[in-house]
Each structure stands twice: as C-alpha cells, then as structure tokens.
Amino acid sequence: MILETERLVLDTWQGSDWTELRPIATDVEVMRYITAGAPWTDEQIRAFVDRQVKLYSERNFCRWKLLVKPEREMIGFCGVGFWRDAPDPEIGWWLARKWWGQGLATEAARTALQHAFKHAGLDRIISAARPENTASTRIMEKLGLTRECEFENEGVRLVRYAIDHLRWAQTNESPLP
Numbered sequence: 001m002i003l004e005t006e007r008l009v010l011d012t013w014q015g016s017d018w019t020e021l022r023p024i025a026t027d028v029e030v031m032r033y034i035t036a037g038a039p040w041t042d043e044q045i046r047a048f049v050d051r052q053v054k055l056y057s058e059r060n061f062c063r064w065k066l067l068v069k070p071e072r073e074m075i076g077f078c079g080v081g082f083w084r085d086a087p088d089p090e091i092g093w094w095l096a097r098k099w100w101g102q103g104l105a106t107e108a109a110r111t112a113l114q115h116a117f118k119h120a121g122l123d124r125i126i127s128a129a130r131p132e133n134t135a136s137t138r139i140m141e142k143l144g145l146t147r148e149c150e151f152e153n154e155g156v157r158l159v160r161y162a163i164d165h166l167r168w169a170q171t172n173e174s175p176l177p
Contacts, residue, residue: 003064005107005111006107007068007104008066008068008107008108009066009068009069009072010067010112010115012053012062013049013052013056013065015046015049015050017049017065018048018049021049021065021074021077022045023096024074024075025039025040025094027039030095030096033133051081055081060119060121061081061089062080062081063078063079063081063093064077064078064079064112066078066093066095068099075095075096075104076095076096077093077094078091078092078094078105079092079093080113080120080122080125083128086126088126089116089122089124089125089126090126091113091116105135105136109139109143113143117168124162124165125162126161127143127160127161128158128159128160130156130159131150131157131159137161143163145161145163147161
C-alpha cells in the first residue's frame with residue numbers, strides 16, 4: 001500500500017532501503033532529540049527498516065518511508081510503530097534537515113494517523129518527545145493529540161501526548177448527511 005499527500009508519498013519499506021535512511025539516521029542534528037546526537041550504526045538502521053517491514057506485514061501499519069514528490073527522494077519517515085515497551089502504538093517522524101520547517105512532518109503525520117485509525121483499526125495512539133523538542137510537540141498539538149504527562153525514561157525527561165479514535169473522528173471526519 002502507498003499513501004499520498006499533496007507533496008509526499010508514504011510508502012512501505014524494502015530491506016535495501018536502509019542505505020537511503022543512513023544519511024538521516026547519522027545526522028547529529030536529526031538525532032539531537034532522539035539519541036542526544038549520537039548517530040545510529042548501520043546495524044541499528046537495518047534493524048529499524050526490518051522492524052517496519054515486519055510490522056506492516058503483521059499489523060497493516062508502520063513508520064512509512066517518506067518520499068518527496070515528484071522526485072521520490074527519501075526525506076525521512078513518519079508513521080505508527082511501537083516505542084520501547086509502551087502498550088499503545090506511537091506516532092513519530094524524522095525528516096532530513098533540508099526538509100525541516102515546511103510542514104511536511106505534519107502533512108505526513110495527518111495521513112499516517114488517518115490510516116492507523118481508519119484502516120489499521122487502532123483505538124489509541126501516543127506520541128513522546130523531549131519537552132525541549134517544541135517542533136515535535138507543536139505537530140502533536142496540530143494533530144489533535146493532548147498532553148497527558150511528563151515522565152522519565154532512562155534518565156531522559158519526556159512528554160507524552162495521546163489521541164483516541166473517537167476524539168480523532170470527531171475532529172477529522174465530516175458528519176454524515
């Protein structure tokens with residue numbers, strides 16, 4: 001399955017896609033709020049891509065690879081996966097620096113959220129970020145997620161936002177005639 005927005009294609013992963021993700025996952029600025037700037041190893045990148053392939057085949061959702069139109073250049077990922085041991089699926093995104101500040105993460109996340117609720121049948125989705133990552137928390141708020149709590153994981157302060165299917169449907173679907 002492929003999802004599309006005005007400017008993006010959200011596509012499923014192939015095992016070989018890890019090489020296209022590598023420049024993003026090794027950029028210290030992209031990784032600033034993920035790993036405190038530590039780049040991912042090739043093994044971590046491959047494992048991430050393999051998890052997305054498996055997740056999509058088993059659950060009909062994943063963190064889609066993002067391709068910008070019309071070139072279809074990979075610019076990052078966006079979608080629903082699982083964060084650590086959290087029981088609820090989590091929506092997240094990474095974009096290459098060149099594409100920051102253009103509304104692309106929000107555009108992709110709206111489409112990924114819609115797919116997760118309408119086609120994958122999820123009931124509740126969370127998102128977590130460091131509080132100082134205001135770009136991500138603004139996206140969460142634009143998507144209609146509400147702040148639930150602040151918590152600590154492995155010595156890192158995080159905030160958790162969430163939305164359930166009913167609340168999403170009330171704000172994103174037009175009423176039936």
